[in-house]
Amino acid sequence: VLGCNAAYNRIGGLAPGERNVISGNDSEGVNMMDVGTSHNLVIGNYIGIDVSGLVGLGNRGWGVAIQLSASGNVVKQNVISSNERDGVYFGDAGSNYNTLIGNLIGTDAGGTTPLGNGEEGNGVLLGAALNRVEGNVISGNAGSGIGVGNLYDNKGNFILGNCIGVEASGTSVVGNAWSGVYLGGTRRNFVGGTTSSESNIIGGNREGISAAANSGYNFIGGNYIGTNAEGATGLSNQWAGITLQDHTAHNVIQGNLISGNEGEGVSIGEGSDFNHLRANLVGVTVDGVSPLPNGADGVRIEAASNTVGGMYPEDGNTIAFNSGDGVMVRTYSRNAIRRNSIYSNTGSGISLADGGNNSLPAPLITAVLSTSVSGTACPGCIVEVFSDEEDEGRVYEGYAVADGTGDWTWTGSPSGPYVTATATDEAGNTSPFSAPLMVWRKWIYLPVILREG
Template identity: 30%
Template sequence: MSGPLRRHLQWLTLLLGSLLLALAWNNLPVAAASFVVDSTADTADALPGDGLCADSGGACTLRAAIQEANENPGSDLIAFAITGGNTRIDLTTPLPVISDTLTIDGTTQQNSSCPSAITAANLNIELNGSSAGSLANGLEFVAGSDNSLVKGLVINNFEGSGIVLQSNSNTITCNNIGTNRAGTAAAPNGDAGINVMTGADNVIGGALTGNRNVIAGNLGSGIFAGPPATEPIITLPDEDPGLPPPTGTLILGNRIGTNALGTAALANAVNGVTVTGVGNMNSVIDNNLVSGNTGAGIAVLEGATLTLIEGNKIGANVLGNWNLPNGANGILIENGAQTVIHDNLISGNIGGGVFIADPPSSIAAENNIITANYIGTDITGEAALPNIGPGVAMQNASNNTVGGSDPADRNIISGNQGDGVFVTRSPTFSAVNNQVIGNYIGIDVSGEVALGNGGVGVNIFGGVETLVQDNLIGGNAAGISLSGNTTSNNIVLGNAIGTDPTGTFAWGNGEHGVFLNSRADSNQIGSIIPGEGNIIALHSGRGVWMTGVGTENNAIRGNSIFANQGDEVENKLGIDLSGSGVNPNDPLDADVGPNQLQNYPDLINLYSFDGAFLLNAVLNSTPNTTFDIDFYLNSACDPSGYGEGEIYHQSTVVNTDADGVAVLTMALDPVDPGTPFLTSTATDPAGNTSEFSNCVEVTE
């Protein structure tokens, strides 16, 4: 994880701690005035501002209490002591907006309690908005109401949102919003469960189990968090001057789109959580269950930046062992930037796991980071809990990172029905400089057992300068695919494709290790630099297969390619250009086809004498051209007599003459007796690598 990212996460942790201290303070029943609601009637206060909560008959209603609290400067408390059994408040008109700091605590009603780790809340104060009027909201906090608290209420059946926030540093905790009292059935509000229209540093839920809200069944998003209108109330020292002040919403420990126990879906009709708008920075979505929603689980949209999505279960049940699917993607980043998606379970969704998209907009979906997630598996990482689409998809999006060089950043992207990782672009858009590093793709958490994706492990269609490095990729329909006429300059280094780095485990992909097609151009598969070659082994198809005119300038060097099966025609070819079996060399090498059907060297013999190894070979190819010749050692020749290339051995450079011929007589580095069979490839200056040459054995 990069230094700036670590500093940003540390800084957000400090912010979270400060806000939780504020939450603890808000839970204390200290107030300038306290009003105790003793009636379920919906009558107004007889004389607002006189300090007495009393309608014309002397009863203290919720409406009257809010009226008095608004007139009384300072932090006020509304508690409940309703007798007679019925504790549902049926509102006939919208409640007054709340314009001063106010705590509304439904847990003060007798026999009320917040949830535990294994039980639902027992909430007795219910606000029913079915007769409150057109577009009425449940509770609405406006300017002046900073640092308010709503606790222990059931808020349902309003035509608008359950709660609307237009102020700062408020806390919403231990409520059921959009459901019945038990949290077992929907009683929908007509818009969002909680609508943060403006405002900074609002907390929904909290770090403790008892802070949990159930936000489900609503006809909008469960939580809609728009950009703040003002600077935040809490400001912290910023060790990185490039980071803006905190302004986002903190969404912590809730159940969003499920019943109170997290065992069944109660869908919010849009997304579980929507974070949107330019200026919406540093929102935190942590330790929530976000499942069962009609749209995406979490959507970060339209310029929202620096959102942290961490420790959530998205698309699964509370135990993480069964699916409660969101109806679209688990996480959608659309024109959102610098999102950190870390340590989540993102599985079981109807769409993909994570979808990063950049539709027409001046706002780029870039610099998003996806680390340490289980995507497509259950909570153990050992069994599939598939997303229907790709595990991770990036469309028209650039500069995003999946995984990282630190093993702690590794994602398990396995068990999905689509591709593991899909990078693509639409015409006139770009998908540049994305990175897929250090992940298990089609492999379970142990790194030993295949748990394949139904599509390709890493599928790049139109991506440019993608780095695919140091991943384990196995058990998928194919390992890596590079296709499309703008798929260029992608780099594939240091991956183990079909087996682990030691060659101990066999989890070959069902087709080919690496497939290049449809004019994919100038891509690099491996390198002769130590540690940068790929292992490409044990596949049902070829090791590397390249097809189509215009699929050229693709360098395949320094890899370990062995034990690939092919079929009856392409029997065990390590590298296959055009799919017609071993291509015969031709004079002057003036071909049209994949990698221009580059000729391979013709190995004549390899002698061992007194500890020295002498090779005789010839290359017939393009005249007056410099070629890189790479040599590989093998434990056996393939039945075709050509290839593969089990161990990269060494390289040399040759120059063809005017007739296109380069004669090679050279001493090789010592050859291990366990791998006495030599093969080679030729690569021209543009990067066109040949198939493997014929195989020769060391003789004395």
């Protein structure tokens, strides 16, 4: 089906007999192109599979292509699978304001069996701006589930409420061979959102979300990465849950559940600076307390000037039960780790390696009373005080500022049983946790008086 300068047409439908089977063609299944091609609806079709919805019969090009400034079109509730190139392609800077909603892309008509697109094609390739990919199952494809590539001015796309690498119910794996979502040289996109209906379920892929090639200013929020749709059991991505690499900077990772992955929860590589991780659950289930560990560090940073947590109470991450360190910082400096709940990780709560964070030493706690904690640290450093059952920092208690000689005192009643502390210097380097010290409490023992009769 080819649409050039065509508007307000409908291809297919949801009523009996309205479905088209658009398969086995030498080029695209549906190709909408040119500036006048707008407000068309492609709905309820089988594109690249046979009439049973169970057997691949791919088109030799894209399943659906929207390109050359075609805009404002809707592709809804189709099965788009087994095509030789990407399942759906949005191309060039003018192909904006299109919507892809409620489709099965890379599976059979039941949404459970892989019939992937492309020898290395993606389920969806976004090379344009201001498009919306919402409520689809994008699984079983030979490349990434969704690729947002630096083809044109491809910013401001919304990727919301999809099952990516899992089947339609979000309970078992139908993985994509590469990343669930790949952001390559693209900016100001939204992967997930702030409401439950906007959460993407991303599991069973090589990586959950991968950003590279100078991607920046993207928002990754509210997703379930490595878990089922209930956030209770693992649907592991094979590597990290989220990877930022190759100068990927100024991204916000907020409010995600990042657990059950085989590698790190979050991995930030060289040159990927000024990213902010806030209010995420890393290594636990959606209840925030039950273990669902990642197979390596909770957060691994090999870059500079990133922030894990923040200055405000709502910024703190929970990073627990991971099979490596809670947070590992290697080589690079100015990575602030503030106001988090970090506990029960196999390695250290916070580890600095190869000069990471300038090897800032941990504070020394010299006294723990029922009403205060005091000690020494680097002069002028912010000292954060925590309670924990071991030697990490499960409960953030508060902070103090070390004076010019390094002395500090926090006034309050720590919950214990042990107290630890971190220091953050003026450059934004955070230390490991201090050695723990037990809370000392006063006890008053009253006499027991026995009287006869």
